[in-house]
Amino acid sequence: MxxxxxxxxxxxxxxxxxxxxxxxxxxxxxxxxxxxxxxxxxxxxxxxxxxxxxxxxxxxxxxxxxxxxxxxxxxxxxxxxxxxxxxxxxxxxxxxxxxxxxxxxxxxxxxxxxxxxxxxxxxxxxxxxxxYPRLGVVGLCYYLGEWLHKIQFWYYPFTGQPVIGPLHASFIYDYPIFLSYLAVLPGMAFFLLRIETDFVEYYNAFYDAVRSGGTYEHLQNMRNMMVRGVRTGLYEVLKIQGIVVLLVFAFGQDLLHLVGISVYYLPLLRIDTISASLQVLFLVAINVFLYIDRQRVVMILSVLFVVLTGLFTWVTLKIGPETYGYGFALSSFVVVLMAIFYLEQYFSELEYETYMLHQDELVYSHN
Known part of the structure; x- marks a missing residue:
């Protein structure tokens, strides 16, 4: 290495x-x-x-x-x-x-x-x-989607200002989006803990049982625990970030006063916190897909994410200040829904895909 x-x-x-x-x-x-x-x-x-x-x-x-x-x-x-x-x-x-x-x-x-x-x-x-060209596309599109809405605000005439040379900033958008990403730290920490413990443990146990010829009952138990780990992880992250969003809605004005930012940023802070929380859920789903080697699904979701982010953000910039931030929130919501749909579909067909689509790999690894 x-x-x-x-x-x-x-x-x-x-x-x-x-x-x-x-x-x-x-x-x-x-x-x-x-x-x-x-x-x-x-x-x-x-x-x-x-x-x-x-x-x-x-x-x-x-x-x-x-x-x-x-x-x-x-x-x-x-x-x-x-x-x-x-x-x-x-x-x-x-x-x-x-x-x-x-x-x-x-x-x-x-x-x-x-x-x-x-x-x-x-x-x-x-x-x-x-x-692995698909992973290259995933990395490019995911991070481009994360930054594209900010870049659009930086260089849009009514929201961006030049800073140094070609570098721009958006004083309207940058402050609330920065605070919103700080608000996702609890969900991110829990996500790393959950993925690296429950899901990975049962994922490895399931495929170890497949390769070693485990009983059907044991395979079903491992499969159910793996699915439960993913669902519990998503639910717990949703619950944690839901609490954070409620706290931002309740005390966002006090937070802005504390850091010396105008309360006029409060609507943007609220919608950006929702967007960032959805991004944590999207990241959980992406990591699960990468663990189970569904590169094509992740590539589709990542490409869709960057396209929708660019399109929806452009529309909100054209509409006006009352819709700022909603483009990123809507694109995040769409890809999270699609990711959950794909996850449910994968786990419902797990045994079929394992035994029917990868027979050669399983025979080789068993021998």
């Missing part, structure tokens, strides 16, 4: 570096050289950190990742307190860079502590046998 990680890291670093350099001398040509170098460094570091997160997540190092992020971003805040008064904007970006340097150093220390290899780099990871 380690040689493959080095190969991916090298390709990502070169790609990010080349793209960053092009942007430095085109889109950000009017900025001072210090700012451009710091932005380039930050961009390359972020790309490397994503590779490290994916690698560490694959070996279930969740607590270590959390601790590293606390140290990295905590350090960035401390650096900013000292550097911002003296260097201004460049001091803030420099603090961001220093925090990420600490973060990636910690990640690599953890990686090299858990992995050893005599070979430094291997290009086998790019072999066509290990290519």
């Amino acid at each position: 380690l040689p493959s990680y080095h190969a991916v890291l090298l390709v990502v670093t070169l790609g990010a570096g080349i793209l960053g350099l092009i942007l430095c001398f085109t889109a950000f040509a009017g900025m001072d050289i210090d700012y451009r170098l710091l932005m380039l460094t930050a961009f390359v570091l972020l790309c490397n950190i994503w590779c490290g997160i994916i690698f560490l997540s694959g070996i279930k190092q969740y607590r270590a990742i959390l601790l590293l992020f606390v140290v990295g971003y905590g350090s960035a805040v401390i650096f900013a307190l000292f550097l911002f008064p003296r260097f201004g904007l460049n001091g803030l970006i420099g603090s961001f860079v220093l925090g990420h340097i600490l973060l990636i150093l910690g990640m690599h220390a953890l990686i090299y502590r858990n992995f050893r290899s005599e070979k430094y780099i291997s290009w086998q990871v790019f072999d066509r046998r290990f290519n």
Whole structure:
């Protein structure tokens, strides 16, 4: 694994570096050289950190990742307190860079502590046998859907304002959407716990029983427990986020006062919290589909998500401020309903798909 990680890291670093350099001398040509170098460094570091997160997540190092992020971003805040008064904007970006340097150093220390290899780099990871283009489409469309509505608000004439160079922001939309994503932390934490315990445990038990020739009664029990784990996980996340939404509706005005934001943002905060909560449910469904290797379903849902988000957000921007935020909420609601429908369909046909559509794989694994 380690040689493959080095190969991916090298390709990502070169790609990010080349793209960053092009942007430095085109889109950000009017900025001072210090700012451009710091932005380039930050961009390359972020790309490397994503590779490290994916690698560490694959070996279930969740607590270590959390601790590293606390140290990295905590350090960035401390650096900013000292550097911002003296260097201004460049001091803030420099603090961001220093925090990420600490973060990636910690990640690599953890990686090299858990992995050893005599070979430094291997290009086998790019072999066509290990290519999964559907997952590439899933990653692109899911994250594009997450950001597309924000980008539309940033660059729409009546909602966006230029910040630095080609970068824009939407002071109407950015504040409530940021607070709404903080509100989904309880649901996200529970989701990770539920998926990594109940569902995965019974999922592995079901297919172990299939491969080892378990009794039909045992298979049915494992199948029922797996389905119950998914349904319970979705229900619990829905319940937790429902409570959060109710709290935002009840105390949202006080929260806005607390952080120094106008109460005129309250309607957006409410609908954005609903949207973000739906996104947690969508993420739960996507992860379950990926565990059971339903890449095509996830790809369809992800493509639909980005298309609907772009379309519905554009419509709400045209209608006016009273509908802002509803486009993202509606697109999230549609894909969550479809994901639940697909899940129910899959579990109702689980035994048929397992025995009739994968006979060769089962015989091979049993032998």
